[in-house]
Amino acid sequence: MVVAILALTFSSCDFFSKTRREERIKQKIDQEVDNASQLIAQDHVNQALELLEELSLEYPNRPEILIALAFAYSTHKDFSLAASTFERISKLDGSYQENALYAARAYQEDNNLMAAVENYCYYLKFFPDDFDTWRSVAESEALLKHHQKALEAYFFILPKGKLSGLDYAKMGNLFFEVNNVAQAEFWYAKAAELSDGKEQGKLGLVQIACQRKEWPVVEKLLAELDSVEGDRIDKIALVGVRRELNQWKAQKAEEVRLEKERKELEEKDLQLQAQLKKEGEEKALLQKKLEEERVAKQKLEQELIAKKQAEDERIAREKEEAEKLKEKAEQAVLLAKQSEEKLKTVKLRQLFDQQLYADAEKLANELASSSSTLPADLWFLLAQIHFNTNAFDKAHFDIQQAMHADDQNVQYAFFCLKLLQKTEKPEQLTQKLKETKEKFPQNPEITLATARAYEKIKQDKEQAVALYKEFLKLAPLDHKKRPEVEQKVQLLSK
Numbered sequence: 001m002v003v004a005i006l007a008l009t010f011s012s013c014d015f016f017s018k019t020r021r022e023e024r025i026k027q028k029i030d031q032e033v034d035n036a037s038q039l040i041a042q043d044h045v046n047q048a049l050e051l052l053e054e055l056s057l058e059y060p061n062r063p064e065i066l067i068a069l070a071f072a073y074s075t076h077k078d079f080s081l082a083a084s085t086f087e088r089i090s091k092l093d094g095s096y097q098e099n100a101l102y103a104a105r106a107y108q109e110d111n112n113l114m115a116a117v118e119n120y121c122y123y124l125k126f127f128p129d130d131f132d133t134w135r136s137v138a139e140s141e142a143l144l145k146h147h148q149k150a151l152e153a154y155f156f157i158l159p160k161g162k163l164s165g166l167d168y169a170k171m172g173n174l175f176f177e178v179n180n181v182a183q184a185e186f187w188y189a190k191a192a193e194l195s196d197g198k199e200q201g202k203l204g205l206v207q208i209a210c211q212r213k214e215w216p217v218v219e220k221l222l223a224e225l226d227s228v229e230g231d232r233i234d235k236i237a238l239v240g241v242r243r244e245l246n247q248w249k250a251q252k253a254e255e256v257r258l259e260k261e262r263k264e265l266e267e268k269d270l271q272l273q274a275q276l277k278k279e280g281e282e283k284a285l286l287q288k289k290l291e292e293e294r295v296a297k298q299k300l301e302q303e304l305i306a307k308k309q310a311e312d313e314r315i316a317r318e319k320e321e322a323e324k325l326k327e328k329a330e331q332a333v334l335l336a337k338q339s340e341e342k343l344k345t346v347k348l349r350q351l352f353d354q355q356l357y358a359d360a361e362k363l364a365n366e367l368a369s370s371s372s373t374l375p376a377d378l379w380f381l382l383a384q385i386h387f388n389t390n391a392f393d394k395a396h397f398d399i400q401q402a403m404h405a406d407d408q409n410v411q412y413a414f415f416c417l418k419l420l421q422k423t424e425k426p427e428q429l430t431q432k433l434k435e436t437k438e439k440f441p442q443n444p445e446i447t448l449a450t451a452r453a454y455e456k457i458k459q460d461k462e463q464a465v466a467l468y469k470e471f472l473k474l475a476p477l478d479h480k481k482r483p484e485v486e487q488k489v490q491l492l493s494k
Contacts, residue, residue, distance in 0.1 A: 029059060033068045045076045063089055063096055070102065079110035087119055097126040101133060113140050131162040139170070147174045165190075165197020172204040181208055199228055203238075210241055215248040345378060352381060357389045376405035380412055383419070392423050410443050417449060426457040444475035448485065461492045468492070 032055050039048035052069040059065055066089045073082035083106030090100035104119035120137045124130065138153035154171050157163050163171075168191035175184035185208050191201025202221050209217040218241065225238070344367050351360035364382045368374065374382075383398035396419055403412045413436050420429050433450040440446045451467030454460045468489045475482055 025059065029055065029062060029064055033064060036068055036072065040072060040075055045072060048072050049076060061092060063092055066092075067096075067099070070099070070106075074102075074106060074109075079106045080112070082106040083110055083112070083115065083119075087115075090119070090122065097123060101127075101130075104133075104136070108136075108140065113144050116140050117144070129160075131157050131160060135167065138167075142170065142174055145177075147178050150174055165192075165194030166200055167191075167197070168194070169197045169200035169204055172201065176204065176207060181211070184208060199225060206238070206241060210244060213248075215245055215252070218245050219249075348381065348385075352385055355388070357385055360385045361389055361391070374401070376402045376409065376412070379405065380415070383415065387415075387419060392419060395419055396423065410440055410446070413440060414445060414449075417446075426453075429453065430457050442474060444471050444479065447471045447474055448481060451485075455488075455492070465489055465492050 032051060036048040036051045036055075039045070039051065049069070049072050052065060052072055056062070056065045056069055066085055070082050070085035070089065073079070073085060083103045086099045086103035086106055089096045090098070090103060100119045100123035104116045104123065107113070107116035107119060117137060117140045120133055120140065124133055124137070127133070134153050134157050138150045138157075141147075141150035141153060151171065151174050154163065154167060154174075157167070168187045172184045172187035172191060175181075175187060184204065188201045188204035188208070191197030192205060193201070202225055206218055206221045206225070209215075209221065222238065222242065222245065344363060348360055348363050348367065351357075351363060364385055367378070368382065379398050379402035383395045383402060386392070386395035386398060399412060399416050399419060403409070403416065406412065417429070417433060417436060420432050424432065430453045433446075433453045437446050437450045447467055448471045451464050451471060454467060455464035468485050471485055472482065472489070475485075
């Protein structure tokens with residue numbers, strides 16, 4: 001019993017001792033924290049930090065020290081240490097979870113958005129109705145491009161009716177960034193209906209209208225935004241939009257101009273077509289008239305041609321009949337003339353045979369003057385008559401005419417040589433004989449005459465012998481001159 005009483009007495013003393021010690025520590029901490037606050041107020045932040053850090057080392061995990069230290073870090077703009085200290089405080093026990101909110105804000109100031117979101121979410125586990133913090137989560141997630149998480153935060157607030165027009169605009173931005181244009185347009189429109197989101201909502205609608213190339217809508221929205229005073233919107237951000245709008249206006253103006261020109265050209269074309277149609281009708285009428293005139297003219301021409309053809313045929317028949325009559329008459333005259341010439345020719349031959357050369361020459365001249373053409377044999381007869389009357393020039397003319405009519409007649413050629421003996425010099429005669437020999441190389445008589453010319457005129461025995469021998473080859477065996485020529489060859493060859 002005594003022992004129990006003593007134990008109870010000592011236990012009570014120990015409790016009171018601890019309580020008094022705790023009170024002294026708390027009093028000291030409060031005093032030091034107050035001193036640090038005064039130093040901060042006096043802008044001696046570094047001294048305050050040294051004081052609080054030493055105090056924290058002496059009394060670790062004391063919330064009042066850590067809270068003061070965290071705020072001192074914040075004042076010193078050392079947001080990283082402030083954030084980690086606030087986060088440490090929030091995890092001490094269930095009484096300091098609100099410090100997670102301060103930690104999140106400090107992390108946000110330090111641009112550590114991931115840590116900020118983590119602390120915001122930790123805080124909201126205990127204070128889920130803090131809609132401003134939900135909004136901070138949404139904004140941080142949006143900055144991290146966590147579109148779905150940001151939208152989830154906004155949609156958590158939505159049923160509570162705590163979203164502002166600016167929140168709607170930000171939701172529209174999130175949907176626009178993930179190409180959900182329909183949802184973006186819906187939330188931009190809701191934002192534009194509220195005074196605190198009107199400008200941002202219309203800016204979002206401008207983006208969508210630009211994307212859709214709905215330039216009249218863009219123009220209307222920009223006109224509404226231009227009426228906003230102050231710096232509630234970033235008008236510089238609209239410079240690019242205005243440039244595109246101006247390009248569209250210029251293009252639209254050009255299209256209007258071109259459309260106007262097109263309509264003017266179309267109207268002119270219609271007028272031209274009407275004019276061409278009228279001219280075409282007039283031309284068709286004129287062509288019809290011309291065609292009728294052409295047909296009438298053609299018909300008249302055909303009638304005239306038919307008449308002329310009939311007249312020509314009549315004239316041709318008459319001419320043909322006249323030609324036939326003329327031909328018959330000419331034939332009759334020709335027959336009469338030929339009959340007369342034939343009688344004269346017969347008479348001429350009779351006179352020649354009777355050697356009545358004077359009468360024969362007279363009759364021959366009549367024949368020559370009465371006819372433009374005489375047969376070769378008649379010319380030859382005339383040449384013989386003139387030869388016998390010593391009219392050698394006329395005889396020469398006559399034989400030339402005969403030879404012209406029949407140049408292959410050896411008799412005519414031989415007579416010509418006979419005539420040349422009377423009229424030409426020996427040298428010329430020899431040359432003519434040579435030419436005649438070349439013309440009639442196979443004629444023995446010509447060959448013999450040429451041989452005699454070489455013997456008697458040119459005194460060329462060698463050539464004469466050669467020609468005599470050629471004669472013997474050409475002449476038939478029973479030729480009457482053969483013995484004489486053979487004798488000549490023997491004589492001249494000695």
